[in-house]
Amino acid sequence: MLPGRALRWRPTEGRQMVTANGMAEVAAAVGEPARAAMLTALMDGRALTASELARVAAITPQTASSHLARLIAVGLIAVERQGRHRYHRLANPAVAQMIEGIMQIAGGIQVRPRARTGPRDLAMRAARTCYDHLAGQLGVDIADALQARGAMVIDGDGALLTASGRAWMCDMGILKPDAGKHSARPFCRPCLDWSERRPHIAGVLGAAICTHALEQSWVRRREANRALEITPKGRIALKATFGISCAG
């Protein structure tokens, strides 16, 4: 009876243990108050810096760093570095869905949709150009609208215009039928928005939308900075085209 457990409590099968261990690894990553707080903070789709995440979890940056490393290792969050900041976001929509599932069991209060714009830099936050495409709340809202009607899919750091989305954009004259077919430039790419912390559309498609908006006088360049002003005509057109309501 010396080998005790080794003899008596041998697992029945090895296969299931593997998948169970993988599951345990993922669940354990979520199953710690600080990390859970971080993930919850990211549930609205924004990308936050390590310091901000440390703050919401009420821990020091050192500790947050190790937690984030673990979350990245198991593939729950993805990181994007920009200068001396590191922006963390949920790795993909499946992660958000999983967390929502856990919250439901936890007696969970649902996630608030996303806080609307803050009070500072109103003009820049509302709409601006980012290189050759639209950014700010307008840019993010357009990306949301395209996703909502199934015209585009954003997944992690890639994006795709669906067939119906392409047809729709062509119908509206925003996109030429053969646009981007033979270009080396990414056609449709998500770009992290600085003020909104959520992706807007870059690439050939993003540029086409921006060009169209300027040509049709939906937006007008402003002052010396990159801020854009939405015209009355633009307000009507954006509502009709994308279902976006732009606050005065």
Place this chain on the structure above:
Amino acid sequence: MLPGRALRWRPTEGRQMVTANGMAEVAAAVGEPARAAMLTALMDGRALTASELARVAAITPQTASSHLARLIAVGLIAVERQGRHRYHRLANPAVAQMIEGIMQIAGGIQVRPRARTGPRDLAMRAARTCYDHLAGQLGVDIADALQARGAMVIDGDGALLTASGRAWMCDMGILKPDAGKHSARPFCRPCLDWSERRPHIAGVLGAAICTHALEQSWVRRREANRALEITPKGRIALKATFGISCAG
């Protein structure tokens, strides 16, 4: 700078921390290899004893006992005692859904549907009576069929016949229109099946189905024990009514 963290790293809000802690508690319950193995083993909907769960997790019964206590405490599994056995099952469908979500992230292999009946006690396992209702594979299959077509919902230790389900059962002459309206007896109750380890239907509804099956000669009582024999006529009727194929 003495109070260090207390000053600098105060959490921004208390509300979110609460829901995050609840989530962490649930996720931590899953996030341990032994418990994850147990939950995985329960994913096919069967109910297993504490010893069986200890075996699949490759731990001693003492350890399993503490794990099970924790899983019960957070509401992931429910327990039903019968004699000196304690049958554990996932507390409700939402738990299974949550686990499936976690598995998906874990690079998860999906769960096998459910192993079909074992080789022993074939007659008893295939179909028998349990008091006044049907049990064995036939009983479980009928319960499955009712759920599949939205006639009944089983959730944890309660069950409900839907309005359409009641109408359907009445149309087929299984149920009288006013059946159970004024009875103190539970109308539709899940009953844990010994051989299948999954619920079949008890209560007024279960008795009605059993009575109907006997009256219509779908099944016939056998020998001295409670085993039932499915008649050729019954085979046809069960296929037509519930879509159940009974192996010879």
Place this chain on the structure above:
DNA sequence: CCGATGCTTCGACCGGGACCGAAGCAATGC
């Protein structure tokens, strides 16, 4: 009544991991 079985509780051990302070590294600003 006694023994066997299924499960839980108690006590003790020990390792992993959560935590922070200090220091190191990279990017920015002056």
Place this chain on the structure above:
DNA sequence: GCATTGCTTCGGTCCCGGTCGAAGCATCGG
């Protein structure tokens, strides 16, 4: 160049919880 900011790495402490052996209750079978 130097100071500041954002973040990571290193080292060390401490505690939670997973583990099993032994013992304690229930239930079932004689």
